Amino acid sequence: MRINRKEAWQSFLLVAPSVALIAVFVYGFIGWTARVSLSEWKGLLPDYTWAGFSNFAELLADPRFMIDVRNTVLFTVFFVGGSLALGLGLAICLDQGLRGEGIFRAIYLFPMALSFIVTGVVWRWLMNPAMGSRLSGLNLLFHNLGLDFLINEWHTTPFWGIIAIALPAVWQMSGFCVAMYLAGLRAIPDELIESARVDGASEFQVYSTIVLPILRPVTFSSMIILGHMSLKVFDLIMAVGGKQIPLDVPAMYMWQVTFEGLFYGKGAAIGLLLLLSVAVLIIPYIIYTLRGETEL
Amino acid sequence: MNLRRRLASTLLAAALLAPLVLTACGTPVMLSQQPDLNGPTPLPPDADQVEVFSWWTGGGEAAGLDAMIAVFNRKYPDIIFINAAVAGGAGTNARAVLSTRLQSGNPPDSWQGHAGQELIGTYVKAGQLEPLNFLYEKNGWLWVMPKNLIPLISQDGKIYCVPVNIHRSNVLWYNPAILEKYNIPVPKTMDDWFAAMDALKAAGMKYPLALGEQWTVMHLMETVLLSVLGHEQYARLWTGELDWEGDEVRVALELFSKLLTYANSDAPSLSWQDASQLVTNGDAAFNVMGDWAEGYYKELKMTPHQDFGWTPVPGTAGTFQFLSDSFVLPVEAPHREAAIAWLTLAGSKEGQDAFNPVKGSIPARNDADRSLYDEYLQSAMNDWITNKIVGSLTHGVVANDSWKTDINTALGLFLANKDIAVFQRELGRACMTSGPCVQGKGQHAH
Structure with missing residues (x-):
């Protein structure tokens, strides 16, 4: 189809404002952040003295930043892995022609409507780490059920505490995975599964060799969406655990170091590393999507 | 233009935008609570x-x-x-x-x-x-x-x-009924205090010292530094004249570290109010907090000398650590x-x-x-x-924001690994990057 000159002009006019705004407010500010991250700016007033990569070098030698990286990795593995596994499991259950499926779908999807702050506050109460006579929340429930061995310190557990933060995140986002997987499952033609069964495949074989491979793109998309949320997590940790170093993540460090400590250069460097880590995740996905679409 | 390609470029734009939008949303408190950046409606410029x-x-x-x-x-x-x-x-x-x-x-x-x-x-x-x-x-x-x-x-x-x-930061709040029950005198020195808490532990109180989130731990630390160093040496810490990596600070940090073993394990999940309440509820016997705690106790309708008592943090009588x-x-x-x-x-x-x-x-x-x-x-x-006056660290008197943030990070790492030598080294480094210390030991900057 050929587009006439007038139409091309009109469409250019229509996109121009958003292109200009994005150029300034997104890419312009990314550039500015990059410039600040290479500066010595510390204190209230801007200071663009060239510092080279010293802010980055400092971060790589910074034990707190190492904790941040470790926490991000642990959180991502447990949050993304947990949401995918739970989502797939529940989706398969729902796909068995359960009565009242709609109700269950709604129940699983509801937590997504909450903000992480709300989820965090609720789970802060549930995961109260108090011991002895002040036992409460889930720990008290375990105690009353006679399951005392399950009582634990949740997010105040040394080293592994960050995994407790992944629990509410899984609770909130697994419903999203259910919806994604359910849509994927519904798209698989019944004939395919029927014929496999006729050929004598066990239920396990049906899922492991037919269903799961077909669902791979769903898994991939969900991983990307959950993954970039996980890399930037801030509000949930703030709401559950507050500002404490065992639960520190890069976004938290950036906020504290910039707005409480006034180390603008260092804060910008953390922000840039955060952007890079997300880009590492997203860009292959975009390339994959683009290639997929041209091949169609 | 190809529809698919257009879709792809929209997706690309959305994907690149999304992280930024979400990062911006990462600070919801700050954004939602700025009522008006430009202040109220301006009056005519000549109005007073x-x-x-x-x-x-x-x-x-x-x-x-x-x-x-x-x-x-x-x-x-x-x-x-x-x-x-x-x-x-x-x-x-x-x-x-x-x-x-x-x-x-x-x-x-x-x-x-x-x-x-x-x-x-x-x-x-x-x-x-x-x-x-x-x-x-x-x-x-x-x-x-x-x-x-x-x-x-x-x-x-x-x-x-x-x-x-x-406000005064070096105040020790205690539960008078508990001290009376176990016949424990109000502690005057660090040794008294440890003896009192050992006695309470022996009597079955697992955590005699109430502690809250990390800033309350820093608050405790500043009072212990004052107690062990005395007001003159404490003041020199902030002018860069006393070596952060020296023996005096190490002794103080060792006592501070020992104190932490008497504190409740769920401290990071408690606010200062929660920690204050542990004392009046009888779950703990002691809490170090600024004297705004008294206002909180009054709000809870607590009676002085009966539900709560106060004394300077052991070893700091005669010094008023203010904010x-x-x-x-x-x-x-x-x-x-x-x-x-x-x-x-x-x-x-x-x-x-x-x-x-x-x-x-x-x-x-x-x-x-x-x-x-x-x-x-x-x-x-x-x-x-009547007292000597020194300033509080946690509440902004003696250290600038950058220095305090560095100390806070060092303290957070210490709470995770309990390594005093590393803690001292980090404190020394913090004083050099953001405080008045200069390269070389305990030199005066001015």
């Missing part, structure tokens, strides 16, 4: 008005500010008072709003800040504040405020703020004369006696009307006048 910026938006603080505004309106009926308070986070949000206003050249006429290095290290360093020596001389404040307070709120002989209230809310005069104050009127009131007996009884703090002046204050505050007023 004063815009005062603070984070006093709730409880006794807001009530105290209202009481002071009432006095101001009575004394200066021609000046319109504009209360530009920003809520949230012990001033964190307010400070972010303030720095935006300062960077865009739109300062309020006066703002609230913790007296000392928190103001000096940030705003004086950036050339934003006017020295107030002329006000102190004109109003005779030098005669009614403690002599050793003045250096703590000055830089190079210039005074930069008017302290409205005074203070104060007001300043920006260099570019749009209504300088009106701002000076506000500051004059903030430093006056009348203004301070209007604010402090309501807020639950003591005036910086020594000539206040004692009958307005309760029993604890009267005892604090005595100590304020």
Whole structure:
């Protein structure tokens, strides 16, 4: 189809404002952040003295930043892995022609409507780490059920505490995975599964060799969406655990170091590393999507 | 244009945008609680008005500010008072709003800040504040405020703020009933204190010391440093004259580390109020907290000497570790004369006696009307006048924000790994990067 000159002009006019705004407010500010991250700016007033990569070098030698990286990795593995596994499991259950499926779908999807702050506050109460006579929340429930061995310190557990933060995140986002997987499952033609069964495949074989491979793109998309949320997590940790170093993540460090400590250069460097880590995740996905679409 | 390609480029744009939008949403508190970046609707420029910026938006603080505004309106009926308070986070949000206003050249006429290095290290360093020596001389404040307070709120002989209230940070709160039950005297020294807590542990109290989130741990640390080092050496820490990596600090940190073993394991999940309540509930016997805890106990209808008792942190009797809310005069104050009127009131007996009884703090002046204050505050007023005065770290007197953030990070790492040698090295490094220390041991910077 050929587009006439007038139409091309009109469409250019229509996109121009958003292109200009994005150029300034997104890419312009990314550039500015990059410039600040290479500066010595510390204190209230801007200071663009060239510092080279010293802010980055400092971060790589910074034990707190190492904790941040470790926490991000642990959180991502447990949050993304947990949401995918739970989502797939529940989706398969729902796909068995359960009565009242709609109700269950709604129940699983509801937590997504909450903000992480709300989820965090609720789970802060549930995961109260108090011991002895002040036992409460889930720990008290375990105690009353006679399951005392399950009582634990949740997010105040040394080293592994960050995994407790992944629990509410899984609770909130697994419903999203259910919806994604359910849509994927519904798209698989019944004939395919029927014929496999006729050929004598066990239920396990049906899922492991037919269903799961077909669902791979769903898994991939969900991983990307959950993954970039996980890399930037801030509000949930703030709401559950507050500002404490065992639960520190890069976004938290950036906020504290910039707005409480006034180390603008260092804060910008953390922000840039955060952007890079997300880009590492997203860009292959975009390339994959683009290639997929041209091949169609 | 190919529809698919268009879709793909939209997706690409969305994908690149998404992280930024989400990052922006990562600070919801700050965004949602900025009521108006430009302050209230501007009056005509010739109208006499004063815009005062603070984070006093709730409880006794807001009530105290209202009481002071009432006095101001009575004394200066021609000046319109504009209360530009920003809520949230012990001033964190307010400070972010303030720095935006300062960077865009739109300062309020006066703002609230913790007296000392928190103001000096940030705003004086950036050339934003006017020295107030002329006000102190004109109003005779030098005669009614403690002599050793003045250096703590000055830089190079210039005074930069008017302290409205005074709080004490080195207070040990205890449960009198528990101490009586086990026949334990109120501890006077660190040794007494450990003996008392050992006795309580032996009697079955697992965690005799109540502790809350990380800033309350830093609060405990500053009082232990004061207790072990004494007021003179403690003061030298902040001028860079005492070596952070030396033996004296190590001894203090070892005791601090030992104290932590007596504290509740769920400390990171408790606010300071939660920790204060552990003492009155009898779950713990001791808690170190600033004297705003007394205001909280009163709110809970607790009776002094019966539900709670107080004493200086063991080993710090005779020293008053203070913090203070104060007001300043920006260099570019749009209504300088009106701002000076506000500051004059903030430093006056009348203004301070209007604010402090309501807020639950003591005036910086020594000539206040004692009958307005309760029993604890009267005892604090005595100590304020007679004791040696040193500044608090956690509450902004002795270290600038950058230094404090570095110390906070070092402390957080220490709480995770309990390695005193690494902690001392990090503290030494913090003093060099953001404090007055210079390369080489314990050199004086000035």
